[in-house]
Amino acid sequence: MHYQEFVPSPALADIVLRYWRFEVSAAITEPVPHTALPDGCVSLIVFRPNPLAPVMALWAGPRTTHFRQIMAPGSAFAGIRFVPGAARALFGLGMTGLKNAARPAQPELERYPLLAEIVQQLALVPLNSAVIDSLLESAGPGVPDELVQPLVQRILDRQGQVDIGELTRQASRSERQIQKRFKQATGLTMKELARSRRLRATVVQLLLADGDYFGTLEAAGYFDQAHFGHEFGDSAGTSMREFRNYVQRIQHTDVKA
Known part of the structure; x- marks a missing residue:
């Protein structure tokens, strides 16, 4: 198994903490129970349930407790860990009901074609953080809460x-x-x-x-x-x-x- 983080452009310091990718080797013979600690952030997570399945995108809400998921051999996940508050400012993401939960990102993908492009980039191997930087930089800073x-x-x-x-x-x-x-x-x-x-x-x-x-x-x-x-x-x-x-x-x- 391999977990890697990618540092975003300095221009995105107010928006993104890290890009990341997690891979489970196909050589592993059984599913892996994966535990992730809370980081307080909203993440956009992109994955394929299996190599032949279409790309799926989820919003993983901010957590106060661990997240546990069974990872299949050969599976891969990638994501963007947003600065708290940034996903709401950029894409109008509502926080109600998202704490310690996840939901499909489809509503935001339909409203923001740029976000759909970002999802497609996250699904590529290898992950090209420079391309994702450019896409997010073109989105602008959104409307953050100044307080x-x-x-x-x-x-x-x-x-x-x-x-x-x-x-x-x-x-x-x-x-x-x-x-x-x-x-x-x-x-x-x-x-x-x-x-x-x-x-x-x-x-x-x-x-x-x-x-x-x-x-x-x-x-x-x-x-x-x-x-x-x-x-x-x-x-x-x-x-x-x-x-x-x-x-x-x-x-x-x-x-x-």
């Missing part, structure tokens, strides 16, 4: 290590108004997004960068091993040891928190 997007960027920049109360005070609006607009734009509360981003950054550092275990937890702001273990178990639905064993079966290329 929400700076808060999102602060959470992303700090990898979830933020004081939510301080963020709301700096925004100079009522907490109720901020939280309502934040959830409308991203599908999550500020706390949920921050928690997901911190956990992802910590796990990437521990499993893919071979970070010192206790030093990584301390740097990430976890009180102790039990604190991290509790949050990981809630989000992953499994133990860190079991998840590590699965991750070690996957070749990872250019993965960032």
